[in-house]
Amino acid sequence: MPQTSLNIPELTKQFQQDGYLILRGVLSQEKVQRLNNAIDEIIAQEPESLAYNIYNSVERHEEIASLIDEPTLLPLMVQLLGYNIQLHISHLTIRKPNPNDEKTATQSFINWHQDGPHPQFPKQNGITSTYYIKTCYILSDMSQPNRGNTKIIPGSHNKPFHPETQDVRGMVEGEVQVCGEPGDVFIFPQNLWHAGAPNHSDYTRRQLFLGYSPIWMRPIDYRTASEKLLQNASPYRKQLLGVIDENPFKYYVPSETMVPLKELNRQNTGESVYE
Template identity: 75%
Template sequence: MKTTDLNIPELMKQFNEEGYLLLPGVLSQEKVDRLNAAIDEVIASEPETLAHNIYNSVERHPEIASLIDQPEILPLIVNLLGHNIQLHISHLTIRKPNPSEAQTASHSFIDWHQDGPHPQFPVIAGLTATYYIKTCYILSDMSEPDRGNTKVIPGSHKRPYNPNNKDVRQQVNGEVQVCGKPGDVFLFAQNLWHAGSPNRSEFTRRQLFLGYSPIWMRPIDYHTASASLLKDADPIRRQLLGQISDNHFKYYVPEDSMVPLKSLRITEA
């Protein structure tokens, strides 16, 4: 898929209505294979478990870090969230088959929730604003439900909503299991109600989440990007790693030269 293949205005309209998007065939099979090989290296040093949740995963392997400024996706993120943004989180999730629905400390499944801090983001008239967006790279065959798929409630980011039963193992009215093939990508707003369902299949789920937020927010993975991530970074990568100025006031009111992502805007704020 090329950036020019994306109808960004139409996708923005759909995202604003439903709170998520599923984009098929964003990554080539070769790229998927390289990412899975990188993930194999990462988890080789991790304890054996039914479910891996590895944060700051861009720090763990350069192949994963290559997704920070993925050219097929970045223009869409910029037009959805604005150009004064950064990488907020990089989170690798692996869920092995778990037909008995055993709960683990590493979250083999996750109940219904909105993302955000505790205490939560401000709620006004029952609504929370969109503060950040997550991009999920599907790296295993998630084309059928009950493989540990992410569940969403379309449109729940724009109306007062709170499921009566937050147990992901129980079906909620209006829920959708996001299904996709390796190389597909889905995006969702942090204020969309979502959950991580149990893996009742014979397939291992592999999904890699990269989230983006305004640069004036504290990222989850680190307060300052490491020297290894910043080494040889071009201006766009440096912005996404939160390095635009020594004057932190500029994080709120940056000069255009500090935020090269502005060049990817096709709509005005």
């Protein structure tokens, strides 16, 4: 694909205001195909279902694991969250056509919510802070609404807000369906109100979420990274998998040598270029 510039300061400003970003054509079509081939292999090992929610998906295939330290997005994530970060979650979601809105064990659609634990993260003046951010790789044709798209309320991360209905099948004032082509990436924080809409189309939704959080938080997917993931891992990837020091205090106050992503923080002075 042609070289595209990523204006990190401008995107940071937009993210803080709107609570989401859509980046077009981040992944090449060759990479999209390899990821979909990997997903085919994974799904072949699962029971037949209308919907799949597969957590810790980086453990399931090296093609997915290659996105942990995806260089197109790392400088932006460092700008948004700081350099002391880790991989928090890797969540593969598949929603087959479901015209009758059948609920399945793996949730074929998900009502309006903010991500987080139960009970939820604390609020100040009705507002939840940003604790982690997800990158969503769109791997199927989501260019039109009503294909199981993610619904969002832009700006809902920055103000006291609660949708008038929890049911994603209804309409909420100000809602937007995120549309994109295979290879596009959608980025949003856990405190943005969002939902997974039913799929009433003839298309299967495939989206892969990799989330990042401060390294002092417990990851959702794992306690410690597996040897398989750490084998031949780059310094960036080792940090993102939580390997910085045996002393847990260092997760809060790391030495500079423990957080190699700090060098990306220094580089975020203007534009980052990806191909």
